[in-house]
Amino acid sequence: MSEPTQPKGSDDPAQVAAFEARIARGETIEPKDWMPERYRRQLVRMMSQHAHSEVVGMLPEGNWITRAPSLRRKISLLAKVQDEAGHGLYIYCGTETLGVDRAELIDQLLAGTAKYSSIFNYPTLTWADMGAIGWLVDGAAIVNQTMLAHASFGPYARAMVRICKEENFHKRQGYEIMATLAAGTPAQKAMAQDALDRWWWPSLMMFGPSDKESPNSAELLRWKIKQKGNDELRQRFVNLTVPQAAAIGLHIPDPLLTLDKETGDWEFGPIDWNEFMQVISGNGPCNRERLAARRKAHADGAWVRDAAVAHAAKDAARSAA
Numbered sequence: 107m108s109e110p111t112q113p114k115g116s117d118d119p120a121q122v123a124a125f126e127a128r129i130a131r132g133e134t135i136e137p138k139d140w141m142p143e144r145y146r147r148q149l150v151r152m153m154s155q156h157a158h159s160e161v162v163g164m165l166p167e168g169n170w171i172t173r174a175p176s177l178r179r180k181i182s183l184l185a186k187v188q189d190e191a192g193h194g195l196y197i198y199c200g201t202e203t204l205g206v207d208r209a210e211l212i213d214q215l216l217a218g219t220a221k222y223s224s225i226f227n228y229p230t231l232t233w234a235d236m237g238a239i240g241w242l243v244d245g246a247a248i249v250n251q252t253m254l255a256h257a258s259f260g261p262y263a264r265a266m267v268r269i270c271k272e273e274n275f276h277k278r279q280g281y282e283i284m285a286t287l288a289a290g291t292p293a294q295k296a297m298a299q300d301a302l303d304r305w306w307w308p309s310l311m312m313f314g315p316s317d318k319e320s321p322n323s324a325e326l327l328r329w330k331i332k333q334k335g336n337d338e339l340r341q342r343f344v345n346l347t348v349p350q351a352a353a354i355g356l357h358i359p360d361p362l363l364t365l366d367k368e369t370g371d372w373e374f375g376p377i378d379w380n381e382f383m384q385v386i387s388g389n390g391p392c393n394r395e396r397l398a399a400r401r402k403a404h405a406d407g408a409w410v411r412d413a414a415v416a417h418a419a420k421d422a423a424r425s426a427a
């Protein structure tokens with residue numbers, strides 16, 4: 107992989123000022139443009155976490171593909187899980203434009219030193235969880251990623267445009283599962299409610315800690331990697347989702363949820379950040395299982411990578427001849 111466009115720690119104040127002026131004018135930064143080392147590192151951190159989340163995110167749902175209740179549901183779920191693999195690949199490619207090798211990022215994931223979205227460390231206990239994940243987890247991802255489609259770094263922003271289109275399908279298939287179950291037998295409705303009860307709070311945690319507590323927020327906003335803060339995005343998600351729950355007769359599990367008539371915002375109760383910190387630091391219900399599954403998949407796929415490298419070498423030899 108090529109080296110970054112300038113050596114580490116060489117940020118010249120005049121170049122930084124010119125870079126910040128470009129950002130302020132709303133220009134898009136491309137891989138070959140000069141960028142502060144810290145901007146590059148923030149992007150690598152954020153994009154690799156995002157790519158890992160797409161890939162690890164396949165596991166909780168992949169768990170239900172063989173148990174989907176009908177052929178139609180199986181086809182939709184299969185397509186969705188496959189889309190997530192594609193999202194991971196686009197974003198890993200995007201990080202490669204910043205001078206990082208994808209293999210290095212995957213090694214960090216497998217070694218347990220990289221972060222990914224905490225929500226994928228929760229178990230999928232019933233079929234209704236497929237509904238709750240599509241509706242809430244992909245729904246939260248859309249709120250985040252629609253904003254990232256305007257990020258200042260071109261390759262990341264462009265990847266988000268296509269990803270968001272697919273996320274919309276993911277959300278709709280999830281909401282349809284929930285609506286069908288909620289309109290079904292009392293046992294089916296109870297299963298849908300139980301899934302909502304378990305996934306609601308982890309979904310709110312997906313936006314990350316409050317901006318006041320988030321060490322990276324201010325810098326990401328200043329460089330327009332992010333356009334909106336975590337709290338504002340979380341509020342937008344709650345405002346969108348509360349009426350959707352009501353429309354299918356499900357209850358949001360928050361006794362403090364109230365509509366502020368002046369702002370139009372649904373105010374919600376306190377989030378258990380202690381739980382979030384526990385899960386993000388490796389102590390969630392499925393952290394070990396998820397990493398073990400990724401390690402096994404990586405080991406099982408070694409022959410495919412070897413074959414691809416051998417094929418590429420043969421191709422290169424042939425075209426050289």
Ligand SMILES: [Fe+2]
Pocket residue numbers: 160189190193247269273
């Ligand atoms: Fe995705």
Ligand SMILES: [Fe+2]
Pocket residue numbers: 190244247272273276
């Ligand atoms: Fe998705």
